[in-house]
Amino acid sequence: MLARTALRTLPSTRLFSSSASRLTKVAVLGAGGGIGQPLSLLLKSDPLVTSLSLYDIRGAPGVAADVSHVDTGSEVQGYAADQLDQALEGVKVVVIPAGVPRKPGMTRDDLFNTNASIVRDLAAAIARVSPEAHILVISNPVNSTVPIVAGTLEKAGVFNPKRLFGITTLDVVRATRFLAGEVDASPSETPVTVIGGHSGATIVPLLSQSSFGKKVTGEKYEKIVHRIQYGGDEVVKAKDGAGSATLSMAYAGAKFTNSLLRGLNGEKGVVTPTFVRSPLYEDQGIDFFSSNVELGPNGVEKIHPVGNISAEEEKLLEACLPELKKNIEKGKAFVA
Numbered sequence: 001m002l003a004r005t006a007l008r009t010l011p012s013t014r015l016f017s018s019s020a021s022r023l024t025k026v027a028v029l030g031a032g033g034g035i036g037q038p039l040s041l042l043l044k045s046d047p048l049v050t051s052l053s054l055y056d057i058r059g060a061p062g063v064a065a066d067v068s069h070v071d072t073g074s075e076v077q078g079y080a081a082d083q084l085d086q087a088l089e090g091v092k093v094v095v096i097p098a099g100v101p102r103k104p105g106m107t108r109d110d111l112f113n114t115n116a117s118i119v120r121d122l123a124a125a126i127a128r129v130s131p132e133a134h135i136l137v138i139s140n141p142v143n144s145t146v147p148i149v150a151g152t153l154e155k156a157g158v159f160n161p162k163r164l165f166g167i168t169t170l171d172v173v174r175a176t177r178f179l180a181g182e183v184d185a186s187p188s189e190t191p192v193t194v195i196g197g198h199s200g201a202t203i204v205p206l207l208s209q210s211s212f213g214k215k216v217t218g219e220k221y222e223k224i225v226h227r228i229q230y231g232g233d234e235v236v237k238a239k240d241g242a243g244s245a246t247l248s249m250a251y252a253g254a255k256f257t258n259s260l261l262r263g264l265n266g267e268k269g270v271v272t273p274t275f276v277r278s279p280l281y282e283d284q285g286i287d288f289f290s291s292n293v294e295l296g297p298n299g300v301e302k303i304h305p306v307g308n309i310s311a312e313e314e315k316l317l318e319a320c321l322p323e324l325k326k327n328i329e330k331g332k333a334f335v336a
C-alpha cells in the first residue's frame with residue numbers, strides 16, 4: 001500500500017505511474033535486440049503489465065527466461081522465430097522494436113529497404129491474430145513505418161487509427177533533459193512538447209511553450225534545437241558502428257507504454273506527443289503527424305492542436321512538413 005501511494009506522488013518525469021489495475025498482456029516484437037532486451041526488463045517492472053509475451057527471430061526465449069526471474073507480478077513467455085502467432089494471442093498492446101539500426105553516416109531513411117518489409121509482415125500477423133491490439137512502432141524510419149503498418153491493417157480491413165502510435169517519446173525525453181541541463185533546472189520542471197515526425201528536420205521542439213524553454217535564445221537556442229533534432233546521431237557516432245540508442249529508447253518506450261496503459265485503464269489527463277493518423281495537416285496531404293495526444297480507454301482520445309508557436313518554430317515547421325510528407329508517401333507507396 002505504502003509503495004502504491006509513493007508511486008503516485010513521484011514527479012512527472014518518473015518512468016512508471018500506476019493509478020488502476022486491469023489484466024494487460026503486452027507483446028514485444030524484436031525482444032532479443034538492443035532495445036528489446038532492456039525494454040522487456042522495464043515492462044516486467046511496470047505494475048500495469050500483467051503478462052509479457054517476448055518474440056524475436058532469435059533469442060527471445062533466453063531473454064524471457066532471464067527477465068522472468070525478476071520479482072514482479074507479471075508472467076513472461078518467450079517465443080521462437082516460428083511462433084509469432086502464438087506470441088500475439090490475446091495481447092492488448094504490441095510494441096515493435098524489430099529491425100536494423102543505423103551505423104555512422106546513415107540516415108534513418110537508409111533503413112527503409114530492410115525495415116519496411118519486417119514491419120509490414122509483423123503488422124500482417126497482428127491483423128490476423130490480434131486485430132484489436134494497440135500497436136506501438138519504434139522501428140525506423142518511424143515517419144514511414146507507421147504508414148506501412150496503417151496500410152497493412154487497412155488492406156486487412158482492421159485499421160483503427162485510435163490504436164496505432166509511432167513512438168516519438170525519445171525526442172521528448174531528450175528535449176526535456178537537454179533543456180534541464182541548459183537552464184540548470186530539474187527535468188521535472190522542463191517538459192518539452194515535440195511535434196512533427198522522428199528524424200532530423202521533421203523533429204520540431206516547441207521550446208516557446210515551456211517557461212524555461214522560452215528563455216533560451218540566440219545561439220543557445222539554435223544549438224539546443226539542433227541537438228534535439230540530431231540527438232540520435234550523437235549516439236550513433238559515440239557507439240561507433242555498434243548501433244544506435246537502445247537504453248534511452250527502452251526507457252522512452254516503457255514510458256510511453258505506461259502512459260497508454262494508464263489511459264486504457266481510464267485515467268484522465270494522460271497527454272503526450274505521439275505520431276498518429278492526424279487531421280492537423282491533412283489539408284496539405286500530411287495525414288500522420290505527432291502532436292500532443294490525450295490517451296484514453298480507446299487509445300487516441302483527443303488530438304491536441306499545435307497551439308501558439310514562435311516565429312522560429314514556424315520556420316522549423318515549414319522545413320518539417322515537406323520532408324515528412326515525402327517519408328509518409330514512401331511508406332504508403334510500399335504497401336499500395
Ligand SMILES: NC(=O)C1=CN([C@@H]2O[C@H](COP(=O)(O)OP(=O)(O)OC[C@H]3O[C@@H](n4cnc5c(N)ncnc54)[C@H](O)[C@@H]3O)[C@@H](O)[C@H]2O)C=CC1
Pocket residue numbers: 029030031032033034035036055056057058097098099100101102111115118122137138139140141142167168169170171198243244245246249
Ligand atoms: N523510435 C525511436 O525513437 C527509435 C527507434 N530505433 C529503431 O529501433 C530499431 C531496433 O533497434 P535496435 O534494438 O538497436 O536493433 P537490434 O539490431 O539490436 O535489434 C533488432 C532486433 O530485431 C530482430 N528482428 C529482425 N527482424 C525481425 C522480425 N521479422 N521479427 C522479429 N524480430 C526481428 C532482430 O533479431 C534483433 O534482435 C531500429 O530500426 C532503430 O532504428 C532506435 C532508437 C530510437
Ligand SMILES: O=C([O-])CC(=O)C(=O)O
Pocket residue numbers: 101102108140170231232233235236244245
Ligand atoms: O538515431 C537513430 O537511428 C535511432 C533513433 O531513432 C534515435 O536515437 O532517435
